[in-house]
Amino acid sequence: MIVLLAVTVGALYAAGVYLLLQRTLTRIVIGLAVLAHGANLLLLLAGGRAGRAPIVDGEAGRVADPLPQALALTAIVIAFGVSAFLLALAHRSRRQTHDDIVQDDVEDRRIARMARGETHR
Amino acid sequence: MRVLLPLPIVLPLLAAGLSLALYRHVRLQRALGITVLGAVLAASVALLVEADTTGAVTTQVGGWPAPVGITLVADRFAALVLVVSEAMLLAVLVYAIGHPGTRDHAGVFHPVYLVLAAGVAGSFLTGDLFNLFVSFEVMLTASYVLLTLGGARDQVRTAMTYVVVSLLASTLFVTAVALIYAATGTVNMADLSVRLAELDPATRQALGLLLLVVFGVKAAIFPLFFWLPDSYPTAPTPVTAIFAGLLTKVGVYAIIRSQTLLFPSDGPSTLILFIAGATMLVGVLGAIAQNDIKRILSFHIISQIGYMVMGLGLFTVAGLAGAVFYILHHIVVKTTLFLVGGLVEHRAGSGSLRHVTGLLHRTPLLAVLFLVPALSLAGLPPFSGFAAKLALVQAGMDADRFLVVGVSLVVSLLTLFSMTKIWAGVFWGRPSSVARAGAGAGAARVPLMTGATALLAAGSIAIALAAGPVYDISRRAAADLLTPAILVDKVLPR
Numbered sequence: 001m002i003v004l005l006a007v008t009v010g011a012l013y014a015a016g017v018y019l020l021l022q023r024t025l026t027r028i029v030i031g032l033a034v035l036a037h038g039a040n041l042l043l044l045l046a047g048g049r050a051g052r053a054p055i056v057d058g059e060a061g062r063v064a065d066p067l068p069q070a071l072a073l074t075a076i077v078i079a080f081g082v083s084a085f086l087l088a089l090a091h092r093s094r095r096q097t098h099d100d101i102v103q104d105d106v107e108d109r110r111i112a113r114m115a116r117g118e119t120h121r
Numbered sequence: 122m123r124v125l126l127p128l129p130i131v132l133p134l135l136a137a138g139l140s141l142a143l144y145r146h147v148r149l150q151r152a153l154g155i156t157v158l159g160a161v162l163a164a165s166v167a168l169l170v171e172a173d174t175t176g177a178v179t180t181q182v183g184g185w186p187a188p189v190g191i192t193l194v195a196d197r198f199a200a201l202v203l204v205v206s207e208a209m210l211l212a213v214l215v216y217a218i219g220h221p222g223t224r225d226h227a228g229v230f231h232p233v234y235l236v237l238a239a240g241v242a243g244s245f246l247t248g249d250l251f252n253l254f255v256s257f258e259v260m261l262t263a264s265y266v267l268l269t270l271g272g273a274r275d276q277v278r279t280a281m282t283y284v285v286v287s288l289l290a291s292t293l294f295v296t297a298v299a300l301i302y303a304a305t306g307t308v309n310m311a312d313l314s315v316r317l318a319e320l321d322p323a324t325r326q327a328l329g330l331l332l333l334v335v336f337g338v339k340a341a342i343f344p345l346f347f348w349l350p351d352s353y354p355t356a357p358t359p360v361t362a363i364f365a366g367l368l369t370k371v372g373v374y375a376i377i378r379s380q381t382l383l384f385p386s387d388g389p390s391t392l393i394l395f396i397a398g399a400t401m402l403v404g405v406l407g408a409i410a411q412n413d414i415k416r417i418l419s420f421h422i423i424s425q426i427g428y429m430v431m432g433l434g435l436f437t438v439a440g441l442a443g444a445v446f447y448i449l450h451h452i453v454v455k456t457t458l459f460l461v462g463g464l465v466e467h468r469a470g471s472g473s474l475r476h477v478t479g480l481l482h483r484t485p486l487l488a489v490l491f492l493v494p495a496l497s498l499a500g501l502p503p504f505s506g507f508a509a510k511l512a513l514v515q516a517g518m519d520a521d522r523f524l525v526v527g528v529s530l531v532v533s534l535l536t537l538f539s540m541t542k543i544w545a546g547v548f549w550g551r552p553s554s555v556a557r558a559g560a561g562a563g564a565a566r567v568p569l570m571t572g573a574t575a576l577l578a579a580g581s582i583a584i585a586l587a588a589g590p591v592y593d594i595s596r597r598a599a600a601d602l603l604t605p606a607i608l609v610d611k612v613l614p615r
Contacts, residue, residue: 020289025281032288039295046303068302071251075295078258082291085265086284089277096274103278105351 005045012038024100025090029083036079043072122171123180126193128164129203129242130256132157137235150231154214158238162207165242169200173594176601177611179248186614188309192248196608197598198445199245202374205449206245206367208580209456210238212573213363216460219569221467222357226270237263237363244371248612250301250308253375254294257339261287264368267360268352276355283352290338297331304328311612314382314605329384336379340372342430343399346423350407353422354415358463361415365422366456370448373429377444381602386436393434394525401427401532408539414462414472414547417539418455421498424532425451431529432513435520441599443512446592450497450505450584457494457577461487464574465547467565474546481548486571488548493578495544497585499537505581508588512595 012034019031047068094100104112136157143149171178172195181190195203214234217223223230240260247253265287269280302308304324305316317325334345341349349369353361380386380393404424411417429451432444462472464487469477481488497504510533517526584591601607 016292020285028285032285032292035289035292036295039292039299042296042299043302046299067308068299071298071302071308074251074255078255078262078291082258082262082265082284082288085262086288089265089269089281089284092272093277093281096277102281105279105282107351 002045002049005041009038009042009045012041023102025093025102026100028102029086029090032086033079033083036075036083040072040075040079043068043075122167122178125164125168125171126178126180126195126246127182129161129207129246130193130239132161132164133235133239133242137232137239140232140235144228147227147231150227151218154231154235155211157235158207158211158214161238161242162204162211165200165203165207168195169197169204171195172197172200173597176607179611187248187612188307188312191252192309192311192612193246194248194311194608194612195246196601196611197594198374198377198602201445201594201598202370202448202452203242203245205452206241206370207238209363209366209452209577210234210241212577212580213359213366213456213460216362216463216570216573217357217359219566219573220357220359220463221565223270223359224565229266230270233263233266234363237267241367241371245374248310250310250313251298253310254291254298257294257371257375258291260368260371261291264364268356268364270357270360273355279352279355282348286338286348290335293331293338294335297328297335300331301328309612310378310382311609314609315613317383325384329380332379332383333376336372336375337396338372339369340376340426340430341369341423342376342396342426343403343423346400346404346426349423350411350416350419353419354413358459358466361419362456362459362463365418365459366452369422369426370429370452373426373448376430377433377441377602380433381441382605382608385603385605389436389520389522390434393430394522397427397431397434398525398528399427400424400430401528405532405535405539409535409542412474414465414474414543415459417543418458418462421458421536421539422455424536425455425498427532428510428513428529431525432516434525435516435522436603437516437520438596438599438603439512439516439519441602442592442596443509443516445595445598446512447509449591449595450509450581453577453581453584454494454497454506457574457581458491458498460570460574460577461491461494464490464567464570467567467570469547474543477547478550479548479552482552486575490571490574490578491544491548494581495540496537497581499540500533501537503585505585505588508585508592512592 016031016035016038019027047065051062051064136153140150140153168178177194177196179194181187181192183191237260240256240263243256247256265284269276307313338345353364401424404420408417408420429444429447432440466472471477497506500506500510514526
């Protein structure tokens with residue numbers, strides 16, 4: 001089970017990084033979400049094997065480690081909030097540029113102009 | 122004293138909620154912001170005094186003992202940086218009240234600014250790796266909103282890069298926390314300091330490098346700096362100034378904390394010294410190629426980060442003392458320079474060296490306000506930058522690392538060149554007839570903005586005048602950093 005989960009984590013990271021390297025904003029947003037899922041699963045895996053619910057009822061035994069679950073829960077909430085912001089930003093960008101492609105930055109444009117043989121500015 | 126420890130985090134967060142409720146009452150929002158940040162500044166000064174007399178103040182929020190409880194720690198280093206940061210937050214808030222760019226969006230600006238303050242304080246005070254991640258996120262999420270204040274086209278474009286890069290770094294941070302927890306079974310930093318030392322050296326090194334990459338992105342060290350110079354200049358001036366002063370320094374703080382407490386090195390680290398030299402050089406060369414005040418200054422942030430990292434790379438008390446001193450000096454000077462850049466833009470309607478000339482004749486005061494931090498940044502005596510660079514160069518010489526010392530001196534010279542370029546372009550020459558300031562600038566309160574800037578410039582001179590005592594306390598902070606056992610004893614119950 002642990003091996004299967006580890007492979008899943010690897011697959012999620014790979015898919016996330018691939019999507020992140022695209023030039024379309026929506027794919028980048030999805031890529032980041034997939035990466036975050038991978039990281040959360042890894043947090044859960046860090047707690048070791050599954051066990052009984054970690055509730056103190058006087059009976060000792062193999063209980064699941066509650067800390068990674070708490071950490072993963074926090075990370076999920078943060079990723080959720082930031083994804084919402086990112087989607088709003090992507091929406092705004094789409095309305096302003098009528099396109100879903102990431103824009104070049106100032107330096108990139110300048111170098112592209114210089115490469116085409118135009119004098120800069 | 123322990124009661125004061127959570128205040129720098131809790132007070133701004135509570136006030137942010139209240140401030141949001143006061144959305145339509147800008148005056149109340151301003152008064153609330155200034156009162157709260159003033160109170161937090163007072164609390165941080167009290168913490169610094171206490172930390173310097175007893176070594177470190179610690180508390181466990183919720184009452185559970187470490188490593189189970191939520192640990193907050195203020196040792197000398199954390200308290201020093203906290204005091205300077207809160208002073209900057211307060212001064213920039215005063216400037217922002219007068220600045221048209223933030224006045225137009227005051228309802229949103231004030232609450233989010235307080236959240237940023239809480240995140241910064243949390244990053245300095247936390248004694249727990251996962252809470253460091255949470256504090257980073259609180260700070261970064263606030264910074265996303267501040268960066269896109271107004272939502273202009275350029276801002277959205279650059280914010281996209283900034284947000285995506287930050288998010289990727291955050292995901293790597295979660296990954297690092299998960300791997301560290303899997304290897305050691307704890308996230309409390311004092312506890313980690315003990316348990317990581319027992320790990321296999323290869324595993325330990327891999328975890329250390331992963332954290333270095335995570336914090337390196339936030340600190341904008343070579344080769345992870347590319348997001349910074351494009352995104353910072355598009356925000357309103359007060360926002361850029363506080364980002365320039367604090368956000369990258371939080372990254373540097375995390376690098377220093379993790380590399381000294383969690384992954385201490387025996388001697389000088391060639392890798393970190395190489396990163397330091399490359400960061401200095403690339404930053405300053407980038408700055409020379411620019412023609413806009415804010416863009417030049419943004420590249421200088423990167424270059425200056427190199428000096429702080431150099432102090433860490435030496436792994437001696439003198440080197441770390443230099444790094445701590447440099448951080449304190451740099452936060453003040455860099456914030457001031459950006460505020461002056463904003464005043465120039467306001468006065469001349471543009472920040473481009475091609476369009477603005479002869480400001481010296483129109484506003485001599487502004488010229489002086491620029492000159493003090495600019496010369497300090499370049500490291501000319503008698504300003505604070507000189508003392509900071511002297512400390513670092515001496516530490517480098519003592520450790521026989523002449524190459525990085527040479528690079529740092531050349532970079533100082535190039536910094537001076539780049540500052541004279543701004544001086545010659547903007548302040549010298551015939552007064553230009555460029556139309557004064559664009560739309561909305563009529564609403565600006567120049568005395569408030571100039572006053573805040575002058576106060577910070579005076580602060581940088583004060584650091585230079587008190588260089589002796591400030592260096593002494595930096596040295597005590599550095600000595601603590603190099604003996605993690607002190608902090609571990611304070612945090613973990615015996």
